[in-house]
Amino acid sequence: MKASTSTTTIPPAAASTTASAGTTAPGRSSRIATHSHIKGLGLTQEGSVAGDAAGFVGQEAAREACGIVVELIKSRKFSGRALLLAGAPGTGKTALALALSHELGAKVPFCPMVGSEVYSVEVKKTEVLSDVFRRAIGLRIKETKVVYEGELTELTPTETENPLSGYGKTVSHVVVGLKTVKGTKQLRLDPSIYEAILKEKIVVGDVVYIEANTGAVKRVGRSDAYASSYDLESETYVPLPKGEVHKRKELVQDITLGDLDVANARPQGGQDIMSVMGSLVRTGRTEVTEKLRREVDRVVKGYVDQGIAEVVPGVVFIDEVHMLDIECFTFLNGLLESSMAPTVIFATNRGRCTVRGTEDIVSSHGVPADLLDRCLIVKTETYTREQIGKVVQLRVAVEHLQLGPGVLDKLAEEGERTYALQLLTPASILSQLAGRKQIELEDIGEMNELFLDAKTSARRMGKDGGGGFDGGR
Ligand SMILES: Nc1ncnc2c1ncn2[C@@H]1O[C@H](COP(=O)(O)OP(=O)(O)O)[C@@H](O)[C@H]1O
Numbered sequence: 257m258k259a260s261t262s263t264t265t266i267p268p269a270a271a272s273t274t275a276s277a278g279t280t281a282p283g284r285s286s287r288i289a290t291h292s293h294i295k296g297l298g299l300t301q302e303g304s305v306a307g308d309a310a311g312f313v314g315q316e317a318a319r320e321a322c323g324i325v326v327e328l329i330k331s332r333k334f335s336g337r338a339l340l341l342a343g344a345p346g347t348g349k350t351a352l353a354l355a356l357s358h359e360l361g362a363k364v365p366f367c368p369m370v371g372s373e374v375y376s377v378e379v380k381k382t383e384v385l386s387d388v389f390r391r392a393i394g395l396r397i398k399e400t401k402v403v404y405e406g407e408l409t410e411l412t413p414t415e416t417e418n419p420l421s422g423y424g425k426t427v428s429h430v431v432v433g434l435k436t437v438k439g440t441k442q443l444r445l446d447p448s449i450y451e452a453i454l455k456e457k458i459v460v461g462d463v464v465y466i467e468a469n470t471g472a473v474k475r476v477g478r479s480d481a482y483a484s485s486y487d488l489e490s491e492t493y494v495p496l497p498k499g500e501v502h503k504r505k506e507l508v509q510d511i512t513l514g515d516l517d518v519a520n521a522r523p524q525g526g527q528d529i530m531s532v533m534g535s536l537v538r539t540g541r542t543e544v545t546e547k548l549r550r551e552v553d554r555v556v557k558g559y560v561d562q563g564i565a566e567v568v569p570g571v572v573f574i575d576e577v578h579m580l581d582i583e584c585f586t587f588l589n590g591l592l593e594s595s596m597a598p599t600v601i602f603a604t605n606r607g608r609c610t611v612r613g614t615e616d617i618v619s620s621h622g623v624p625a626d627l628l629d630r631c632l633i634v635k636t637e638t639y640t641r642e643q644i645g646k647v648v649q650l651r652v653a654v655e656h657l658q659l660g661p662g663v664l665d666k667l668a669e670e671g672e673r674t675y676a677l678q679l680l681t682p683a684s685i686l687s688q689l690a691g692r693k694q695i696e697l698e699d700i701g702e703m704n705e706l707f708l709d710a711k712t713s714a715r716r717m718g719k720d721g722g723g724g725f726d727g728g729r
């Protein structure tokens with residue numbers, strides 16, 4: 257294999273992509289986007305619940321319990337253990353897990369997965385678990401680099417005729433204006449940097465820095481001159497940078513062990529056509545061997561010993577944990593014991609059921625007794641109509657939606673039967689299609705005509721005969 261381990265490096269590219277993805281793997285961030293209103297557990301200094309706070313509504317007991325777990329983790333008394341969140345769907349288990357990881361610190365990796373993700377034809381179950389555990393171990397690397405930093409005041413690509421194709425144009429260079437408290441500077445940059453800027457979705461008014469050596473572009477946040485008056489927003493606002501545009505800056509990069517594994521597993525320096533083809537043929541994941549992981553660990557340990565890097569244990573969140581089988585559970589016991597283990601949170605909506613992969617072992621939540629012994633179990637309560645209304649209101653504010661008269665009450669009422677937030681986005685699409693600016697009662701009515709809730713659906717199937725889609729053959 258070409259993944260020679262002698263050149264274990266921290267590639268700037270890998271480092272900057274993780275930083276932009278917010279320490280969650282790409283594609284997974286969309287899964288936590290519905291929780292963008294959750295900022296933390298919303299506890300007081302003493303660790304008790306003071307009403308609705310940090311975007312969290314109700315669920316007092318579970319929030320306090322999670323607060324205690326945060327204290328245990330911070331005082332390093334939670335190693336070898338796990339938290340199990342049990343409760344009905346939509347009662348905020350994922351939200352609690354996310355809030356808990358927020359409480360641990362701003363840049364703590366949060367790696368969510370669903371139990372069924374371990375079943376794939378290409379990758380072994382234990383590999384999937386090892387991988388997610390390694391992506392939940394963060395590394396904070398400090399480096400001093402020469403950068404250009406400031407608020408973006410200008411972004412002008414210059415196009416020229418493409419001499420190769422005869423059609424179309426290519427960007428020959430891009431002019432970037434950067435502003436700090438002290439002054440402004442105009443830079444003429446390579447088109448590859450323009451691509452990076454587009455990829456990071458950087459627009460005028462964002463505070464960015466560009467590394468002078470590598471050309472890596474990083475978005476720090478939106479300049480606070482543009483701050484809006486909304487309390488709940490996923491945007492981070494930053495002040496206009498001080499000092500010169502061109503300067504030395506101590507950069508803190510957050511990457512994970514999983515990123516390093518993948519970066520070092522890929523054959524390096526392959527820009528020629530054969531290696532590009534090679535990577536096309538090799539479908540699925542790049543192989544990360546146990547040997548490579550040990551090598552990465554050794555290099556990382558060196559960095560930690562020299563004080564260049566700091567280990568930041570993150571959070572692994574395994575939803576629908578009852579979907580794991582006995583083999584996975586056995587493996588998990590080992591992972592929990594390892595010296596560099598992240599915090600592990602499980603969630604399930606099952607009561608007693610058979611442990612997958614066994615014939616007759618029935619256990620609470622489908623988790624074998626030995627693992628259950630390591631778990632602190634926290635139960636989530638179902639919500640009242642009023643609480644559902646509050647959660648819907650939070651989402652309405654974050655998604656910038658408008659509700660017509662009576663819609664909130666209707667949604668809260670529906671929410672007791674189904675999952676109110678699931679109705680919100682389709683209803684907003686319906687209202688847009690009808691050319692309305694806000695969601696009206698008729699949109700909710702139309703929703704109910706178009707979609708069934710689980711109970712009604714099951715009842716109808718039963719009525720149609722035999723109890724199935726095949727018409728009772
Ligand atoms: N107590 C709460 N306060 C605020 N938002 C909540 C609360 N409980 C749930 N939510 C929101 O409701 C939605 C569903 O909750 P989720 O955590 O996905 O439930 P579960 O994981 O238990 O199925 C999410 O958008 C979540 O952020």
Ligand SMILES: [Mg+2]
Pocket residue numbers: 349350351575603
């Ligand atoms: Mg969930």
